[in-house]
Amino acid sequence: RPRALSGIQPTASSFHLGNYLGAIRQYVAMQETHDAFYMVVDLHAITVPQDPATLRANTRLAAAQLLAAGLDPERCTLFVQSHVPEHAQLGWLMNCITGFGEASRMTQFKDKSARHGADSATVGLFTYPILQVADILLYQADAVPVGEDQRQHIELTRDLAERFNGRFGATFNLPAAHIVREVAKIYDLQDPTAKMSKSAATAKGLVNLLDEPKASAKKFRSAVTDTDTVIRYDEKEKPGISNLLRIHSALTGTGIAELEEQYAGKGYGALKTDLAEIFVAWVTPFRERTQEYLGDPETLDSVLAEGAEKARAVAAETLALAYDRIGFLPAK
Numbered sequence: 001r002p003r004a005l006s007g008i009q010p011t012a013s014s015f016h017l018g019n020y021l022g023a024i025r026q027y028v029a030m031q032e033t034h035d036a037f038y039m040v041v042d043l044h045a046i047t048v049p050q051d052p053a054t055l056r057a058n059t060r061l062a063a064a065q066l067l068a069a070g071l072d073p074e075r076c077t078l079f080v081q082s083h084v085p086e087h088a089q090l091g092w093l094m095n096c097i098t099g100f101g102e103a104s105r106m107t108q109f110k111d112k113s114a115r116h117g118a119d120s121a122t123v124g125l126f127t128y129p130i131l132q133v134a135d136i137l138l139y140q141a142d143a144v145p146v147g148e149d150q151r152q153h154i155e156l157t158r159d160l161a162e163r164f165n166g167r168f169g170a171t172f173n174l175p176a177a178h179i180v181r182e183v184a185k186i187y188d189l190q191d192p193t194a195k196m197s198k199s200a201a202t203a204k205g206l207v208n209l210l211d212e213p214k215a216s217a218k219k220f221r222s223a224v225t226d227t228d229t230v231i232r233y234d235e236k237e238k239p240g241i242s243n244l245l246r247i248h249s250a251l252t253g254t255g256i257a258e259l260e261e262q263y264a265g266k267g268y269g270a271l272k273t274d275l276a277e278i279f280v281a282w283v284t285p286f287r288e289r290t291q292e293y294l295g296d297p298e299t300l301d302s303v304l305a306e307g308a309e310k311a312r313a314v315a316a317e318t319l320a321l322a323y324d325r326i327g328f329l330p331a332k
């Protein structure tokens with residue numbers, strides 16, 4: 001089986017619909033086709049300030065949501081990044097083969113540092129894509145399921161793997177991004193030209209999975225659309241309607257063309273109301289399952305401990321090979 005690897009940050013009190021459709025759904029599907037490794041990336045979370053108690057709680061919460069979404073510890077390896085020290089260790093090697101200019105071209109750093117203020121952005125935030133490179137290469141991953149915003153980081157991963165292999169001999173597998181076009185970028189419900197994101201301009205545009213479903217339904221019903229009345233997929237002219245159609249299609253499995261037919265002659269209100277109901281029907285059991293996993297932290301922690309053990313076995317082997325290739329003297 002090919003290998004898959006991905007990670008998600010424990011930086012919020014809930015995942016949002018963009019995280020779910022863009023990434024987590026693919027994690028679940030790839031359990032069937034790949035030898036899959038998924039992690040809660042707490043090392044990445046601390047690239048921006050975190051309150052320790054909140055970070056710890058959000059890490060368990062992230063794991064509970066991943067299980068509630070359908071990850072099965074029997075069919076994938078689920079773990080917490082800091083439980084596998086090889087990530088930070090290989091991260092250092094990757095830092096040492098990355099050009100400063102190359103790292104400076106990462107657009108996410110530009111966006112995020114602008115948001116936090118250039119002077120208060122940390123060096124960790126600057127080098128986080130390089131740690132992500134190590135995350136992926138440690139598992140010799142073939143496929144990395146992510147949203148569109150991560151494409152540049154997967155390209156960096158391939159560049160650095162090729163560079164290392166070229167300098168020191170074949171060490172790392174070259175991975176490819178696994179991006180599902182239709183859900184690669186879910187947009188903010190209030191600003192359908194901006195990515196749905198936890199740092200959204202207004203809370204009204206962000207659909208959090210653990211929010212009260214009634215509140216999320218209201219957000220769908222008041223989604224920003226256009227002044228036309230025809231329900232038609234057109235990303236340029238109708239970004240709001242196109243976003244709603246894509247979400248509808250992803251949650252129901254109905255093709256976009258079929259949806260256009262289904263809503264022919266109906267108003268925007270019908271689409272919004274239906275979508276609100278579809279979302280509530282999906283999210284209600286998801287929230288219940290998350291609470292069940294959270295209610296049993298001992299089981300949750302032992303799932304994560306077993307995952308870390310399985311992950312370490314693979315990571316340690318790759319790190320040992322990379323240490324040898326780069327010329328480190330073996331410890332006796």
Ligand code: AQP
Nearest residue numbers: 008009018019022023146147184185186196197198199
């Ligand atoms: N809007 C989105 N559409 C599709 N995929 C998305 N992802 C995030 N937003 C969307 C994907 O979710 C995965 C986990 O992302 P992360 O843990 O790195 O979270 P993030 O990117 O920090 O999430 P936000 O909300 O976008 O955070 P900020 O506001 O800090 O930028 C990734 O695979 C990501 O592509």
